[in-house]
Amino acid sequence: MRELQERILREGKNLGNGILKVDGFINHQVDPALMDACGKELARRFKDVGATKVLTAEISGIAPAVTTALHLELPVVYARKHKPITMPDQVFLTLSPSHTKGRMVELIVSPEYLGHGERVLIIDDFLATGATILGLVRLAQTAGSTLVGIGALIEKTFEGGRAALSHLGVPIESLAQIVSMEGDQITFAVE
């Protein structure tokens, strides 16, 4: 998606070690118009998978998941990293390694909002190693839901996430595929 790639080239910063700083429009400051355009494009790509719910992880997944779900006219569930007091005692919980935190984090979903018969589309900001998305997949599977697709704003192809998710047999879409972050460069896949 040209608009997102151009924004990454213009404002994204390669901090080294594969860390891409995009907190001027995705992770801290959010550009709602760009998020809406990305959500519209992800909705277009997944319009035929028969999703009944969009699943993401707090925090950075929320904006793109909400705009995607708005265009698909579906509810969103975002996995929590801490169980709030409004959540029942019995929950679906999995552990997932956090790249930016350097430790395991919990991903928690209430059985009230994810269950048998749901067709789940996972949306997140990044597809990197795939670890967070695999955590969301485990939650969906534990809930008895069917995974129907995986979408991300930005994919770092050199971290292997797509390969780690390929056994799931569902369509995987990303709007900006970065093939290399060697030196201080950001190199996209040729479309």
Add this chain to the structure above:
Amino acid sequence: MRELQERILREGKNLGNGILKVDGFINHQVDPALMDACGKELARRFKDVGATKVLTAEISGIAPAVTTALHLELPVVYARKHKPITMPDQVFLTLSPSHTKGRMVELIVSPEYLGHGERVLIIDDFLATGATILGLVRLAQTAGSTLVGIGALIEKTFEGGRAALSHLGVPIESLAQIVSMEGDQITFAVE
């Protein structure tokens, strides 16, 4: 706003001690169409305050802040509760008591995205005691920004937040004003 009030009456749960469970459409599962309608209404109410940026706190403020900002055509900044590695060492930080966590949490904003000359509209899911919003106000003031308005989806008038914010001299808007949660009831202000 009738649509939000009806949804609260139909699906909200009064858990006692002033705790309103609305995680079926705001806090865990999100109804994007409802959030978009709420954002549109908040944008209408604040269209003349000359805001240049919407400020909120992660996590539950993100969805209404993004939809409000989408309709106002403004960027959103969400205060982080943990400093990510992509953020510079020098940040704006304040402590705020968390009602649902029973302890102080940090609210952190990068100087890259909040500064002198900004006119800040604060949007959050709840206006209760006003403590989180006061934390956001302190961040805006420390950054040298001007506060121009405060908006929330749901106000619990009996927790005194509006009075705690009145000295700020800016318009305060909420879309559903709950005046009492005695017993297992949820009573709205008469509009």
